[in-house]
Amino acid sequence: MVKIGQIELGEFPLLLAPMEDVSDPPFRAVCKSNGADLMYTEFISSEGLIRDAAKSVQKLDIFDYERPIGIQLFGSNIETMAECAKISTAANPDLIDINYGCPVKQVACKGAGAALLQDIPKMVAMTKAVVDSTHLPVTVKTRLGWDDSTKNIEDVAERLQDIGIKALTVHGRTRVQMYKGVADWTLIAKIKDNPRINIPIFGNGDIDSPEKALDYKNKFGVDGIMIGRASIGYPWIFNEIKHFLKTGTHLPAPNLEERIKVCLQHLEFSIKWKGNHGGIVEMRRHYANYFKGLDHFKPFRARLVTAPTFEEILDIVEEVRNYYQEPA
Template identity: 50%
Template sequence: MKIGNLELGNTPLFLAPMEDVTYKSFRWMCKKFGADVMYTEFVSSEALVRDIQKTREKMHLFEFDRPVAIQIYGHNIESMVRAAQVAEESQPDFIDINFGCPMKKIIRHGAGAAMLKDLPKMQQMAAEIVKAVSVPVTAKTRLGWTAADMPILEAAERLQDAGIQALAIHGRTREQLYAGEADWTLIGEVKNNPKIRIPIIGNGDINSGEKAKRFLDETGVDGLMIGRGAIGRPWLFREVKHYLSTGEEFPQPTVAEAVDVLKEQMFMNLEWKDNERSGILMMRRHFAKYFPGLPNFRELKIALLRAETNLEVDEILVKIVAQYGDQQLDFNQSSLK
């Protein structure tokens, strides 16, 4: 698979852009376990145009990231064009346009998945961004707005005509948010549309190697994108690659092994952030996902989520290892869709 002149190999695995998730330490862990392509957290075009420092910091890239994209979102074409030019200054390998975020704070202004209700504007925005930057431009979107309004086939053709060089599709509508099961049928229809020449990347519900292989076989997509399934489980990329190459499941880590991974991610956070408390608070979403299915774990989980210092976290992790260290984790849960 190629994006522009960027050669990514066969069936590359992409880490989906996620707000407050795909920052430096999490990207590092996912790369370590086999993710091929990174994305930053998505950034607001309006904030970039206004030169908001916190937003600019999200675009800070590292050599381990590469190949890496910066994803931008917004509803105003002029601001999006300028934001793409600002993003290009950070030297990403490509720029991605967010046409898929379903959250209210994004769509209420007409950005993200709301662009699916105005395909001509979506196409115009993509075309103007393509013309304004020298790096490849890609896009990420959903099947549609509701089950009765799923224009992904037309949207894909329009975006290709606009000049985007790859399209990632999440197999849900905006109305679904993240509920129910992802529908890969339409993703397959886009991929197998004879008019489509650009790479298609499938996204949604990849939480095991077996599922990844099944979705790949059913659709023939060029790449696979993993999002929420990797939170608290960055080794999911290793599992998927192992299954795709061998047809066998990679053993889940023990609790003690998972604690070592968590500590590495947390240590990088603490090195990266200005103060200890900020580094710990950013980890809470990950803490909540690291230890599924452990019996009588509620009190330790609550303590982990309330911890505000490295010392507190370390003390809790020592207790977790002492109580559960040799137990193998079980991620076969519907909540990981």
């Protein structure tokens, strides 16, 4: 049984990665109902939360059916991060996660996210400040290092465990790599093999099929896997992996009706959470992924991403259903 503090996650948990502008409550809802064991909010700017910025505060929204769920924070100021840990604790998540992995310039150039991989003493001090500011388990998500010459994750793992984190997720790329190339899990395996390490170690990067999940589980010995991009528009991946790990066989791929059903569930929740206009706009990034692989779908997508009302979207989806009608 894999545990983060007292949170039980099963024998080999599958985690939904926190993804900016993707892993909001509507997206998390469809992933949870399709097998995700642990999920996180989109990452929340500590500076935004301190300023009471509406977007940051809204990201604190969590719902009981999502549990266990973590709130993920990022920032460059130790005192601000500690204060935000207290604010986040009051929102009653199951854990607090610190983002030391985000590679994008807007974050890293401000000294947050993956930038902390260039200042390990500050990373350790910031983590300790967060740990000391909450009674909740604190976890960390990070990368192998800043670049190929500074892959310091083995040392980082020991130092963060020593000051109290309860789990570590490692993306198998450096910051310089961004999302290019192939994720290298060999150092993740070394952390897991380190006899000093006794917290759960989760691997992240490039898991996009049940076969790869099983292969990486066996090859690298991680306690669980975090899945990000492969779940966008395809929340079924969690249950597909679980079924394959258990039986060695594949679940049937979702048919058109199932894709439509989950897509509309996602849309309805999005409207409920963000209001009619906000919810409709938010969903536009997802249609291409929900209907990926359908021939000649581009004209339908063009209409879906410009349709201004829920009723018009339903009409277009009904056209999709009729156009791609599967034989009985």
